[in-house]
Amino acid sequence: MRDPRDIIFVFAALGVGMACGLQSYGTAIAGTSIFGGGAVLLHVTGYGARRQPDGLLRFVAPSGPGLEDAITRILRAHCRTFSLVTLREAAQGTVMEHAYQISVLAVDLRTPLVTSLQALPGVHDVSLMLQEPTLDL
Numbered sequence: 001m002r003d004p005r006d007i008i009f010v011f012a013a014l015g016v017g018m019a020c021g022l023q024s025y026g027t028a029i030a031g032t033s034i035f036g037g038g039a040v041l042l043h044v045t046g047y048g049a050r051r052q053p054d055g056l057l058r059f060v061a062p063s064g065p066g067l068e069d070a071i072t073r074i075l076r077a078h079c080r081t082f083s084l085v086t087l088r089e090a091a092q093g094t095v096m097e098h099a100y101q102i103s104v105l106a107v108d109l110r111t112p113l114v115t116s117l118q119a120l121p122g123v124h125d126v127s128l129m130l131q132e133p134t135l136d137l
Contacts, residue, residue: 009039055130057082057100057113060090062122070120071098078113080105095122102128 012035019028061067075082079102086099104110110128117126 054103054110055101055128056085057102057117057126057128058098059117059126060095060097060124061120062094063089063096067120067122071117071123074113074116074120075100075102078104078109078116 012031016028016032016035019025019031061071082100082102084098085101086097088097089095090097102113104113110130114126114128117123
């Protein structure tokens with residue numbers, strides 16, 4: 001079970017199975033209808049849905065406050081959400097390795113995001129690793 005919500009389906013099936021085993025078919029049908037209606041309602045409203053990040057953005061940039069502001073502006077323009085995962089000093093403190101978890105606004109903004117970051121002075125080794133939330137490696 002990958003999602004705690006899946007356990008709810010298991011318990012609902014267990015309850016319906018017990019009702020059928022007791023030959024209480026009306027209760028089983030009513031319980032299935034109520035559970036199915038609730039599941040459809042939750043799906044339609046999106047209640048409890050969690051949005052997974054699209055991928056991991058990594059790059060190396062020189063340290064400095066002006067460049068940090070430019071990076072933040074580019075991320076805000078291209079991403080729905082972004083959060084800094086790792087910031088590591090490299091090359092005796094002259095550059096910083098950045099790693100962000102991001103969700104892009106639209107699929108067609110992935111390439112412009114990478115090219116915009118590469119256009120900044122001193123930014124190099126830009127890579128965007130996409131991840132599929134249902135794929136396990």
